Amino acid sequence: MINVTGNAPHTLLVNPTMTSRASARFPLSLLHLAASLDREGNSRIIDGNLDRDVVARTLQALDERDYTAVGISVMGGPQLEPAIAVSRAVRERRPGLPIVWGGYFPTLYTETALSAPYVDFAIRGQGEESFPELVAALHQGDAARLPAIHGLSRKHEEGVVHNASRPFSRQGPVAVLPYEKLGDPRRYLARTFLGRRTVAHQASVGCRFRCTFCGVAAMFGGATALPPLARLERDLRYLKYELGADSIQYVDHNFFDREQDMIPLLEIMARYELPWWCYARADALLNLSESTWKLVRKSRLRMAYIGAESPSPAMLRDIRKGTRPDQTLAVAELCRRHGVIPELSFMVAPPENTEEETEHTFEFIREIKRINPQSEIIVYIYTPLPESSRHEKDRHRRSTMPLRDLQGEPVVFPATPEEWTQKRWVDYACHADAPWVSERLRRRIDDFVTVLRCRYPTVQDLRSPTWAKRTLAAAASWRYGLRRYDRPWELNLANRLVRLRMPQVSGL
Ligand code: B12
Ligand code: SF4
Structure with missing residues (x-):
């Protein structure tokens, strides 16, 4: 390891695009990490939810100065594809620059994350202490310090090495988060x-x-x-x-x-x-x-x-x-x-x-709707x-029934980040589909949800005009009343025109 960036370590933090610009909220993971990293060094944040061309932005940042490491926040589901794209691009532009993945995906699927040639380190769990320690070791070119960093998983000749986990940290940010690193923070309101x-x-x-x-x-x-x-x-x-x-x-x-x-x-x-x-x-x-x-x-x-x-x-x-x-x-x-x-x-x-x-x-x-229609x-x-993603405190617990698909075959979870980007696995991560769900049942669920959300439009939908919501509610009421959920073609058609909001996809 060589010291690449002079006196203080500089870290580039990237939040790969995972939602529309309108649904973008503060990338809190990166703000918390930046608050810790900036105590002994400097960091820069690129938020792909606002900077839509996250790969170009990241490469541009790498051209502007040297960094000790690039930290990428990765949640399973739609964020994986851009996370892979940005990691590959960084590897190609700066082959020697360490790439660190953190967040839910590498915590739950550590070995899968580290199977990729473009991920050098994974931080499991909270990153506020583990990541600055890793960055400091990388900055000083001191590989001997790596085994002592709690919560770190890394590659080794004999395979992946998982350092001891970091005990839960109760220490929150000592000052207001460095929101100004995002440009004008009001863009996130x-x-x-x-x-x-x-x-x-x-x-x-x-x-x-x-x-x-x-x-x-x-x-x-x-x-x-x-x-x-x-x-x-x-x-x-x-x-x-x-x-x-x-x-x-x-x-x-x-x-x-x-x-x-x-x-x-x-x-x-x-x-x-x-x-x-x-x-x-x-x-x-x-x-x-x-x-x-x-x-x-x-x-x-x-x-x-x-x-x-x-x-x-x-x-x-x-x-x-x-x-x-x-x-x-x-x-x-x-x-x-x-x-x-x-x-x-x-x-x-x-x-x-x-x-x-x-x-x-x-x-x-x-x-529930009878008790409280506003629910x-x-x-x-x-x-x-998968059982492999259990917290270590829960690993001793007896195995649950093996998951089987519609053909009765055991469900095998992906072994690489790329496999997790296949539609069926993105749907799995988003709780939208599973290998044991038949096409008929999936349609039945979709149809029930369509009738329900037309009958009771969400208050979180500010976009659709009141008249449209009322019309949809009236159109759905006979189906809901008679439990005739199947193939609500007229509601699907009306929905395409009105585009009711779906909080489970976009958050608030
Ligand atoms: C906000 C949020 C979103 C937002 C993101 C908006 C944005 N940032 O612009 C939106 C609404 C888009 C979203 C979507 C999804 N989300 Co979400 N989301 C959250 C939520 C509520 C908060 C995340 C957050 O900011 N936490 C605060 C920060 C400080 O914590 P953190 O992110 O965990 O970061 C810490 C560590 O993870 C680590 N870390 C994180 N990144 C990095 C990077 C590096 C380099 C390092 C070293 C460390 C590190 O260090 C940080 C500090 O300790 C969490 C629940 C929660 N309370 O955490 C769920 C959560 C993360 N989401 C989850 C999921 C599953 C999803 C979806 C994939 C599916 C779904 N149906 O919800 C969707 C995808 C939807 C889609 N696009 O189609 C799950 C993940 C669990 C899992 N099994 O993987 C969670 C935990 C909710 C839950 N209880 O199930 N989500
Ligand atoms: S109560 Fe259960 S489902 Fe809710 S956050 Fe805690 S562990 Fe998760």
Whole structure:
């Protein structure tokens, strides 16, 4: 290893394009990494969601100065293809420049990521400490330090070496994130149903639960840390008064933790009165006392995304969700009383009892709509993570039933990043299809979702005019009423004209 960049290390951070420009939110992963890297060096961020030609932008940056390493954030699904393209282009332009992948994809599929010739290192889990340590070692050309870097996986003559994992870090950013590195940060404020200038923010990190299907459990292994009060206050002050945000989408993995710890945080949020959205659990909301709900209302929580997952107690036990179907129904009612919209997500078409479970879920969704018609419903196909991606704390757990495709053959997960870019695997990562789902069932699910979202258009859709939503709702009502979901050709046609928004694809 040679020291390539003079005194202080320079790192290029890239967020490959994964969504439309209008749906782009702060690339929080890279902002957190930049905050750490800039303590001992410098970093530059290229956000492919805004800079649409991410490959050209990255190469241009490499021509402008020397870098110690390029760090690329990679989430499974649509982000892989541009991640591969930008990594290949960097390798070709600067063959000796180390390329580091971090984020959910290399954490869950470390060996797969490192099988690629254009990935030199993978950082598993939180990157704020591991990445600056790696960059410092690379900068000083000190290969002997590599084995001591926790959370790092690297290539070796004998194959991939996984260093010890890094213990969960509770240390959040010590100052306001360096938003100015993105150019004008106001470009990331978006008009949503929450407000005219909604900002994405992460206050707490991790989740204390370990649901088997969830990437968050695989990443954090059941650890969580709430923000210190002063930090929350500092960040809200900046976001509201300096940036001009009027509402917040908290991307915290699971916002509501223990009630007594939430109260002081909610008190601060109640002072700022910024309408907000978050991920939450049914049991946590049901356990809040009336006085805490008062605070929740005062802080202006508008919508809570709750993983209901399934109406089947057996499946909920199987995936270790820790909530029950009656709690899902109860939370729909509770949210109605408090003026909060529950956004309930379901995983249909599990590998066992695929069709029955799906039909059962449709009926359960109807029951929720009866209790609280304002509930928003997200329907995903259940796509469990491969066992190899379990968090090390969960590796001892007994194996689940092997997954089989429609022909009864075992499901073999991709072994290279390229394979993960095939449509069927992108769909798998996006919970849109699975190898055990027949074409007939997939169409049935699509048709149900079409009828449901026409019958009950989402409040998150600001684009479609009210008259169009009303017309679609009226057109869908007989189908919904008579459960005639199949082949809703007239709704599909109308939808193509109106293009209703799909929150499960674009986020808020
Ligand atoms: C915002 C978000 C999005 C946004 C991204 C918008 C943007 N940035 O412009 C949008 C809406 C586009 C999106 C889409 C998807 N998302 Co998303 N998304 C999130 C969310 C809510 C927040 C991500 C975030 O900013 N976190 C805050 C930062 C600080 O944390 P971080 O990203 O994890 O980064 C840390 C580490 O991962 C690591 N790291 C990250 N990058 C790098 C890079 C390097 C070089 C290094 C060293 C380290 C490193 O260090 C960082 C600091 O510790 C997460 C859930 C969550 N709370 O994290 C889900 C999440 C990441 N998404 C997920 C998924 C699956 C998707 C989809 C692929 C599928 C889907 N249906 O949701 C889609 C794709 C949709 C499509 N385009 O078709 C999953 C990933 C799990 C998995 N199994 O892989 C998550 C965890 C949600 C979940 N609970 O299932 N998403
Ligand atoms: S509670 Fe939610 S975020 Fe936490 S592990 Fe379960 S599904 Fe994932």
